[in-house]
Amino acid sequence: MRATALMAVNVFRESVRDKVLYNLVLFAVLLIAASYLIGQLTAGQDIKIIKDLGLAATSVFGLFIAVFIGIGLVSKEVERRSIYGLLAKPIQRHQIVLGKYVGLVGTLAVNLAIMAAALYFVLGYMRWLVSPGALQALDAPLLDPALLKAIALIFVELSMVTALALFFSTFSTPILSATLTFGLFVAGHFSADLRNFDQVVDSPIAVQFARGLYWVLPNLAPFDVKAQVVHGQHVSAGYMALTIAYGVVYITALLVAAMLVFSRRDFK
Amino acid sequence: MRTSELAQNVVAVVAIVLLMGAGVELQRIRDRRYPVKAIEDDALYLTSPAAARRLTLSYHALAADLYWIRALQYFGGTRRMLDAGQPVDDDRRQYAQLYPLLDLTTSLDPRFNLAYRFGAIFLAEPAPAGPGRTDLAIALLEKGLADRPEHWEYMQDIGFVHYWWRHDYRAAAEWFRRASETPGAPMWMKSLAATTLVQGGDRQSSRRMWLAIRDSAEIEWFRRDAERRLVQLQALDDIDALQAIVDRVTAQSGARVTDWTPVVRATGWRGLPVDPSGTQYEIDGAGRVRLSKSSPLWPLPDEPQRIGSAQSPP
Numbered sequence: 227m228r229a230t231a232l233m234a235v236n237v238f239r240e241s242v243r244d245k246v247l248y249n250l251v252l253f254a255v256l257l258i259a260a261s262y263l264i265g266q267l268t269a270g271q272d273i274k275i276i277k278d279l280g281l282a283a284t285s286v287f288g289l290f291i292a293v294f295i296g297i298g299l300v301s302k303e304v305e306r307r308s309i310y311g312l313l314a315k316p317i318q319r320h321q322i323v324l325g326k327y328v329g330l331v332g333t334l335a336v337n338l339a340i341m342a343a344a345l346y347f348v349l350g351y352m353r354w355l356v357s358p359g360a361l362q363a364l365d366a367p368l369l370d371p372a373l374l375k376a377i378a379l380i381f382v383e384l385s386m387v388t389a390l391a392l393f394f395s396t397f398s399t400p401i402l403s404a405t406l407t408f409g410l411f412v413a414g415h416f417s418a419d420l421r422n423f424d425q426v427v428d429s430p431i432a433v434q435f436a437r438g439l440y441w442v443l444p445n446l447a448p449f450d451v452k453a454q455v456v457h458g459q460h461v462s463a464g465y466m467a468l469t470i471a472y473g474v475v476y477i478t479a480l481l482v483a484a485m486l487v488f489s490r491r492d493f494k
Numbered sequence: 495m496r497t498s499e500l501a502q503n504v505v506a507v508v509a510i511v512l513l514m515g516a517g518v519e520l521q522r523i524r525d526r527r528y529p530v531k532a533i534e535d536d537a538l539y540l541t542s543p544a545a546a547r548r549l550t551l552s553y554h555a556l557a558a559d560l561y562w563i564r565a566l567q568y569f570g571g572t573r574r575m576l577d578a579g580q581p582v583d584d585d586r587r588q589y590a591q592l593y594p595l596l597d598l599t600t601s602l603d604p605r606f607n608l609a610y611r612f613g614a615i616f617l618a619e620p621a622p623a624g625p626g627r628t629d630l631a632i633a634l635l636e637k638g639l640a641d642r643p644e645h646w647e648y649m650q651d652i653g654f655v656h657y658w659w660r661h662d663y664r665a666a667a668e669w670f671r672r673a674s675e676t677p678g679a680p681m682w683m684k685s686l687a688a689t690t691l692v693q694g695g696d697r698q699s700s701r702r703m704w705l706a707i708r709d710s711a712e713i714e715w716f717r718r719d720a721e722r723r724l725v726q727l728q729a730l731d732d733i734d735a736l737q738a739i740v741d742r743v744t745a746q747s748g749a750r751v752t753d754w755t756p757v758v759r760a761t762g763w764r765g766l767p768v769d770p771s772g773t774q775y776e777i778d779g780a781g782r783v784r785l786s787k788s789s790p791l792w793p794l795p796d797e798p799q800r801i802g803s804a805q806s807p808p
Contacts, residue, residue, distance in 0.1 A: 271608055275559045282556040363712035365607065415551045450552035457605040 233325020280345035296391025297403035366458030383449035389480035414446030543601030558603030565595035589625035610638035649673035667691035
């Protein structure tokens with residue numbers, strides 16, 4: 227356990243050294259600039275657009291961190307040959323995988339927490355700029371705590387993407403890992419098509435195959451509640467719990483697979 | 495840091511600033527000699543809402559925001575070009591891309607409330623201030639209503655399009671009635687439905703309607719729009735009063751009045767009559783008082799009519 231924790235702390239420190247947190251500055255600049263520019267371009271929809279932009283940017287920035295750091299977690303150690311030094315230490319291979327994963331998810335959590343704080347800060351600032359009438363006309367309160375529901379689901383989604391990237395990184399090259407991870411991220415948002423494949427083809431085999439893919443591939447579409455939250459639609463606790471539970475189960479499966487592959491890998 | 499290093503850094507920074515300055519100046523000279531042509535940005539590459547939803551993955555709402563901003567720029571830009579008398583092609587003159595842009599916006603984010611409401615206002619506005627497509631305005635609002643059947647504001651807006659632009663008072667009254675029966679609708683909606691059904695439109699009931707909208711508007715833009723409509727109604731009152739004076743002067747002098755000189759002479763006015771925006775009223779060749787085309791209130795809406803005298807809707 228201690229070894230896993232140490233590994234995680236090291237991954238976090240490495241990402242700080244790699245200037246990953248610089249993206250937060252970019253995020254803050256984007257939001258602040260947007261809050262000014264959007265007011266000039268839109269007709270009374272500034273708040274909605276800032277919320278949309280803030281949540282989308284949180285998701286996109288997080289996605290890039292998850293993929294581009296995730297794919298290097300193991301392969302970089304192999305490339306730099308530092309894996310030999312690691313394996314010589316009293317640490318199990320599965321602890322390396324788990325520690326790497328926890329470290330990167332921790333980095334993501336810190337990033338998302340700061341981005342959420344920046345989003346609330348900008349929204350708080352907007353309170354001074356918009357008229358009370360415009361505030362009343364909003365679908366959802368300006369500083370709506372429900373935004374955190376969307377951010378929580380983005381975090382679980384990104385944790386799944388990180389697990390995918392880590393899994394591929396245990397046996398593949400960084401470029402291929404990135405391609406596969408991005409591919410599954412895109413496919414994960416088209417899951418409804420696979421489920422409803424019977425509406426476009428007649429072949430029962432093709433339908434069963436698509437249905438099988440639907441169950442096996444990561445289903446990322448349910449993690450997107452950004453639009454609902456921005457429009458003040460209720461996202462129930464039951465939905466949140468089931469979606470998060472699915473994410474946790476899928477992540478666990480991926481991590482077990484990654485540990486299995488990594489523990490059997492020959493580094494000679 | 496040693497002095498030599500510091501000097502090197504200062505030289506480097508100064509060089510960068512000078513080079514950037516030179517770059518800016520070169521661009522300025524080039525743009526002066528070879529003016530940059532305006533970009534004809536009315537191409538819509540993506541016309542299928544379903545394809546747009548797929549391509550935007552989980553970022554539909556943000557894509558909807560971008561299309562919304564584009565719709566606003568397209569509408570405002572076209573209006574500005576027409577106002578400035580710039581040459582525009584027929585598609586642009588008819589605001590041909592406005593509905594597709596609004597359709598994409600509302601397909602990407604079906605709950606984009608203001609895109610339906612503002613969009614309908616833009617679409618219904620007659621030429622040259624808009625495309626005058628009341629059918630598309632109603633279609634857009636009905637699309638919003640399909641997603642949120644409890645939204646009485648969309649029913650109210652459909653009623654207004656029938657009332658204000660199509661003069662179809664029966665349809666307007668029916669939509670006002672539906673709106674009034676929806677939870678959350680204001681009390682005055684019920685009386686508006688009844689009045690519209692019984693007497694159709696007249697200037698006084700139009701004024702009451704716009705006053706109610708102005709006083710209950712939560713969004714500044716709707717309040718300003720209602721104020722503009724009220725001022726247009728004021729201009730219609732002014733024109734009636736001025737026309738009576740012009741007719742009297744015509745009868746007294748026995749000659750057709752085609753400018754304000756004989757009227758000013760006969761009435762002793764110290765200045766020429768101006769509309770509420772401060773622009774002079776005009777008299778046409780037939781002796782009819784009218785609003786100047788250069789007035790921000792132009793074009794005035796067709797006069798709402800009472801049921802008995804109403805023409806059939808377009």
